[in-house]
Amino acid sequence: MTTQRLQPLYIFLSIILLGFSFHTAYAQTGTIRGTVTTADGQPAEAVTVGIMNSSIGTITNEAGRYQLNKVKSGTYTLRVSAVGLQTEEQSVTVTKGIVTINFMLKESANALKEVSISDRKRKYKVDEPSPTLRLNEPLVQIPQNIQVVTADQIKDQQIYNMLEGASRNVSGLTMQEHWGNYARVNARGDRLAPFRNGVNLEASWGPLNEDMAFVDRIEYVKGPAGFMLANGNPSGFYNVVTKKPTGVNRQSFDFSAGSFNNYRATADLDGLLTKDGKLQYRLNLMGQLAESYRPYDFTNHFGVAPVLRYKFDNKNTLTAEYTYQFQRMNAFGTAYLFSTKGYASLPRDFTNAPANSPATNIYDQSAFLTYEHKFSDKWKFTAQGSYFNYKQVGYSYWINSILDNGDVNRSLGLWDASNRIKNLQAFFNGEVQTGWLKHRILGGVDLGDKYYIADYSRSVSLDPTTPFNIFNPDNSAVNWPAFDRSQPLSQRGIGTATSQKYQSVYVQDELGFFDQKLRLTLAGRFTHATVVDPYAGTSASRKVTPRIGVSYSIDPNTSLYGVFDQAFIPQTGNIFGGGSVKPITGNNLEGGIKRDWFDGKWSTSVSVYRILKNNQLVADPDRPNTPYVVQLGQTKTHGVEFDARGEIVNGLSLMANYAYTNSEISKDTDPNNVGNPVPGFAKHVTNTWLTYRIQHGELKGLGFSAGYQWQLHRLPWSLGSGTADLPNYFRTDAGASYQWKKFNLSVVVNNVFNKYLYSGGHEDYLNPEGKTVYTWQAEAPRNIRASIGYRF
Incomplete structure (x- = not known):
């Protein structure tokens, strides 16, 4: 093993030794x-x-x-x-x-x-992970980089859904291309798997991005996470934790209005249904009407999320949760811009869509049933079943070709889809003392069943005789083709259906030495998975993945940690010319230091990591907008991350982060690919968000906030024959708010300096003249959101 590969381990061991030298002071x-x-x-x-x-x-x-x-x-x-x-x-x-x-x-x-x-004070820092992560210990002691973004911080930044700026609050995260229905969050060289309440929802085109009205917190678990929740990406995952009953009667209502005719209302009702407090409820409602800075674009969204919890006694609890979201929006793909003249060579409000663009409807439902039994203060058993049903009836835009003179042949395709996920989890965790050794034990089973089917093979040209020209656009209405939907999707989608079933068992023992100052984690997971792919057939695989972690508390507020984890992720894909897709495997190594400051009001963490991943899939650069993928031999990603969040002094809160990331192909059947970067990341990412609220005097309750997002050396989401030619990204946002008794008023200005911001890639196959084709998605110009809220 080379010195370069061992470098992260050397760094971690050096930090551990340094920590032991400091320990005597306490x-x-x-x-x-x-x-x-x-x-x-x-x-x-x-x-x-x-x-x-x-x-x-x-x-x-x-x-x-x-x-x-x-x-x-x-x-x-x-x-x-x-x-x-x-x-x-x-x-x-x-x-x-x-x-x-x-x-x-x-x-x-x-x-x-x-x-x-x-x-009531706003909270930007929490000390404990949610129960859905199954780790019954403080965040500062866990040998893992876990960052938690609270509902308070999301509300103060007026973030409405996962497609917006939630990712700015954690180091190294970037939002990649999207189709308006699901969020793709990247970190450490790949997509973070989306989870909800501990359930893996990753699919090719889903799930529907969560509205923040239902969200209690978002937990970003970075790096070696394969053991923690089955089949998570080695780069990590984000876990959206939905709101649950608190056992306290409290209600809130909020109304917001903003640029581009954006109107939104939410209600959060929380309380008791019986006098003895055994039956509790939580009901969240939201509705939003939103147009866009682009002509003809709109997104209307409605949602309801009731939760019931029954406490039989102090030991047994049953929680039933249901979420329904409906979204009606313009046809997918209208956010993409194409040109051979370079990025940002078209106005950011440009659209290829005609005035009578068809709408897409999305129906998203999910249900959870969770039972908890406490054997004692130290031992608990949890069983959770969940069901997700995503249905999409819609259309998508792309282009068939573009010439250097701006002539475009636009394409409209049918895109109906259904995605169903069933999951069953059961686990126990607790503590036991054996002599001078303390054990924190976790064990359980995970069963999952995913199914996706779509009708996306039918499309027509919108410009069969006269091309659409991007430099002299004519967005007048067109005659839409009558796509035949008389057959059910189960028939129309034959040949596209993919499914994955997996069964996992796992056990973990965290051994505590020297009054829990030194903690050694030993764990293992066995996973058996069966994948059905329309192109590669049925394949079954199984693997045992170990996990070893160590965490040492220099003092009660400071800990050093290191973790080794292996990944195993079954996957599906269509390789041009045939061939089966292999599961992802790999090794992950991470070390770092965490510290709480100011009596736990503020926290910082620094981590270094290296991820070796075999068989990673990326979109086929020669065949974009198709189901074809390319399977790389091995990729290596390494980097450094820093996060700080919390209240520095009374009334002054700060979130700040920085990440360096480098991801490249380390092995491949084509030696010419070795050393090439993996698409879709930024080498340097840094963000801040500063909030100050006056605590005394006549202006008590008045607050101000501001922050920036800065990405340097960005890699396009698809390289094609291009290079890392995306310019650096810098965005500034600011706001003001006022809290008076039960009322709250706030205003946020996004993109304060009105910069033309975008992300993009290369789709060279679209130009028959051999020119480089640039495609990108622009962000909104300067825009304002204002809200008023009432809590009682």
């Missing part, structure tokens, strides 16, 4: 931590916990947990308090190590909410 102090709950068993958030007659104190997080660090040895009185609550006190003796003290308040969760609603 040997004479201890840590007090625990959980504060309400009388009805709910976590008590934003409650003050402190040591009497001292300046040591903190507030509880969303899980009701707190931690006091660097407490000198001795006996103290610990006090829990909040405005309007009865104070609770306990005596505690601190020695070297960790002391756990839990509190139960006399007030219920609703009583706690009533005294704190008028002074």
Whole structure:
């Protein structure tokens, strides 16, 4: 093994050794931590916990947990308090190590909410992963780069769906080309697999991008993630966690209006259906009408998401969740621009679509049923079944050819599709002590069934006699062909259907040494998968993938980690000329350091990684807009990532990140390809978002925010015969808001400097004259969104 390949490991080991040298500075102090709950068993958030007659104190997080660090040895009185609550006190003796003290308040969760609603703070940092990630420990201790974007931050940036700027809040993420129905988020040299509540939804053309009205948080799990949730991409995945009942009666309504006749209304209703609090509900509603800066484009969206939760007792809980989204939009593909004159050689509001462009309808449904049983405070069993049904009735635009003089032969195709996913998960996790060794154990099974079928083989030319010219466009109405839909999709789509079934079992043991300061993770997963592909037939494969991780706490706020993981992902695709598609395999190595600052209000993380991936699929550069793919021999991706988020001082919050990424072909049957970059990433990506809210005086509640997105050395999404000729990307956004009692007003200006921003690639096969064809998608010019909200 070469020195270059071992470089990330050398870096990680050096950091570990450095951490041990610092550890002695904290040997004479201890840590007090625990959980504060309400009388009805709910976590008590934003409650003050402190040591009497001292300046040591903190507030509880969303899980009701707190931690006091660097407490000198001795006996103290610990006090829990909040405005309007009865104070609770306990005596505690601190020695070297960790002391756990839990509190139960006399007030219920609703009583706690009533005294704190008028002074609610926005949260940009959380300390715990969601239960859907199955990892029952603080983020700072997990040997993995996991970044969480909260609903508060999404709302402050007025992000409406996954196609917009949610990815700006995490290092190294870029949004690649899209068709208006699903979001493709790339990081570490490839697409991040989309998950929802722990279920893998990755498909060729889906799922429908989530509306943020239903989202509680988005968890970005970077890098070696194959073990954590079956069949995730080695580059990582993002997990959209939907809103659930909190056991507290609270409601909110928001109305927004913006540029290009954009109108949106949402409602979030959360509360109890029975007096004893056993039956809880959450209902989210949204509706949006939106035109575009491009002529004839529009996206109308409606959604409803009811959730019911029944708590049989303190040990057994059943949660039923349903989400329905309907989206009506212009035909797919109208966002693509084509020219032989270079990127941005057409106005950004240019369109190839005629005035009577046909609409596409999308119907998206999902359902979850989750059962939880707590054997004790330390052991829990969870079973979850889910069903997703995506139906699409629509059309798509592309072009058959383009000449250097601007003459284009436009094409309209039928694109009806159905995507169904069924999933069953069951797992247990808990803790056990064997002598001086502590075990955090996780084990379970995953069963998945995916099916996709489409009718996309029929298309017609819109310009059979007179070409459409991009330099002298005529967007007048055309006569649409009457596509025959008399047969059901199951018949029309014969020959396109793909399916994947997999069964996985896994087990993990995290061994804690020296009072949990050093944690060693040993895990393994066995996966059996069967793939049915219309071009390559049926194939079955199985593999055992190990996972080894180590995490060391220099002090209660700082940890070093390293992880080794193997990937195994069955995949489908059509290789021109025939041939079967092999599953993705590979090795992943990552190391880093995490730290919480300012009593846990702010966090930073730095990670270095290397991913070796075999059999990666990319679109066939010689046959774009077709189902053909090319399977690479091996790709190598390595880089460095930095993330910081949280509240620096009272009222001042900052999110900042930076990533360096390099991804290239390391092995291939064609030696000329070795060393070439993998399409679709930026070598340098950095983002910030700064928010300040006045805390006192007559202007209390007034806030300001601003941020930028900056990408340098971008690689096109398809290289063709071109090179990395995309210009650097820089976008600035800013906003202002005002909170007064139960009201909230906010304004956000996107693309403040009105730059012509875009991403793109090369589609040279479209020009019969041998010219380079540039294709790109432009972003909106400067635009404004304003909203008013009411919470009670």
